[in-house]
Amino acid sequence: MAMSDEVLSLRTLGWRWPGATEPVFDGVNMALKAGEHVLLQGESGCGKSTLLALAAGVRVAGPGQVSLLGQDWHALPSVQRDRRRADHIGCIFQQFNLLPYLSVLDNVLLPCHFSTVRAQRAGASAAQRQARAQALLEALQLAPALWARSAAQLSVGQQQRVAAARAFLGAPELVLADEPTSALDEARRDQFMALLLTVCREAGSALLLVSHDSRLAVHCHRTVRWSALQSGAVPSLGGT
Numbered sequence: 001m002a003m004s005d006e007v008l009s010l011r012t013l014g015w016r017w018p019g020a021t022e023p024v025f026d027g028v029n030m031a032l033k034a035g036e037h038v039l040l041q042g043e044s045g046c047g048k049s050t051l052l053a054l055a056a057g058v059r060v061a062g063p064g065q066v067s068l069l070g071q072d073w074h075a076l077p078s079v080q081r082d083r084r085r086a087d088h089i090g091c092i093f094q095q096f097n098l099l100p101y102l103s104v105l106d107n108v109l110l111p112c113h114f115s116t117v118r119a120q121r122a123g124a125s126a127a128q129r130q131a132r133a134q135a136l137l138e139a140l141q142l143a144p145a146l147w148a149r150s151a152a153q154l155s156v157g158q159q160q161r162v163a164a165a166r167a168f169l170g171a172p173e174l175v176l177a178d179e180p181t182s183a184l185d186e187a188r189r190d191q192f193m194a195l196l197l198t199v200c201r202e203a204g205s206a207l208l209l210v211s212h213d214s215r216l217a218v219h220c221h222r223t224v225r226w227s228a229l230q231s232g233a234v235p236s237l238g239g240t
């Protein structure tokens with residue numbers, strides 16, 4: 001894989017919590033190509049959310065290297081990390097992190113307030129950006145009657161759709177998703193994943209999806225099991 005194709009690269013990455021005697025993980029090697037959809041599957045507590053925080057540059061201490069679009073997070077001061085994350089990464093986390101007092105539409109538009117890169121990609125004018133946000137909500141099948149409601153008034157499944165629309169607004173190169181279907185039953189899980197992957201393909205984003213649920217594998221290009229991460233034999237992702 002050419003370096004220029006890599007959106008995310010983890011090299012000999014490790015993490016140990018302060019005060020802990022053992023690392024959560026060590027020697028992790030992994031890479032994501034542009035537009036790739038990858039499921040990282042592992043049991044609860046193995047370290048998936050911690051790895052996502054390192055991938056996003058939210059945590060930067062520890063051995064190894066994490067590069068986003070060829071730039072090592074470790075080399076950047078915190079303000080630049082925040083800007084780079086806003087420009088290039090969309091996040092769908094378990095708690096969705098919606099602002100409860102903002103409307104659905106304003107929640108989706110948040111990336112445009114934090115990143116001029118995302119704003120420009122979403123549309124040249126405020127009206128175009130709003131139309132793009134609405135198109136994403138429609139694609140994720142969130143009814144227009146809900147768009148003016150505050151996020152706090154939505155069901156969990158509806159909040160998931162808002163979080164997904166927000167993650168893909170402005171077509172970030174990488175979207176990180178942490179157990180995005182954990183609150184859904186089987187039918188809703190598959191429907192949500194199908195919609196998620198549709199907007200992901202349209203945005204051209206690479207997707208790193210972490211979950212304990214191996215049934216999500218059918219929705220992704222490749223699955224990597226947590227146990228394969230530290231083998232040292234997979235400088236790029238080896239499908240399992």
Ligand SMILES: Nc1ncnc2c1ncn2[C@@H]1O[C@H](COP(=O)(O)OP(=O)(O)OP(=O)(O)O)[C@@H](O)[C@H]1O
Pocket residue numbers: 017024042043044045046047048049050051212
């Ligand atoms: N803030 C923290 N301080 C100390 N240890 C932590 C902290 N957060 C998580 N851990 C520990 O780090 C390990 C990995 O946690 P992490 O949340 O990354 O796992 P996970 O695979 O995402 O789990 P789950 O699938 O249940 O969300 C666990 O043993 C957890 O107890």
